[in-house]
Amino acid sequence: MNKKRYILSPITGIIQKIFDIKNPIINQKKIIIHSKKKIIVSPCNGKIKNYYPKKIKFIIQSEYGAQILIKNTLFKKKNQKYTYIPINKESINTYAGKILFLINSTSLHDQSIYLQTTVNITCKKKINNLKKKSHKTQAGITALAFI
Template structure:
């Protein structure tokens, strides 16, 4: 029997800091931390957005194949730097892989970069496996973070 593995892609372009694998008898978990200066956040998989907070730019996606993906973004900015978060998905019910969910717009004229710390937590009853090659740099919607 050939079972097709589903993949979870990176929601943001950046550099991987840490990858944690937590294996339990019932639930598998994976936590990935990515540092970035990019401004676009995309959907890592097909599914439904269950929880959404525009101020914290965090959301929970229930994927089609039973995994829950929690994405938290923390913005680090300079003292007088202003930014706005533009939501590209108006209905916030269902999403597909690679769909742009948020764009962070810098309101200052000097266009200084905003540093973003993204934490991705994947929880699933099935086994979560790593891609074959080690991850250092990721590209939003292209780099595979995990297989389920």
């Protein structure tokens, strides 16, 4: 009996689109989430392969063979300043729900930072959807897909 392995949402927000990328050898899924939250967590247990704190981007190799790329695009006002706070500096092992980034606005009065998070899942096994588009997600709690 195979055990389902879940991939959780890395950020609290609303799912905009879910794409199935056609490839006969490797299964791929792309999920786009919009958010105004500032905490980004790990979507599964595994090892961080590439970690780009300045670009708010990382690749996780999960324990069960899936490779997950989390890429964040930051939308802000013209003169608004912000800081990235990478939480996971030394450890390359991670677990589902572990905080990887915090984003802070340096202005006390203006907290309007907007993120578009793209989750690319690549795996040799079949990737199944749990959520449809236009659903709310909670970081580290809501399952996006399972393998």
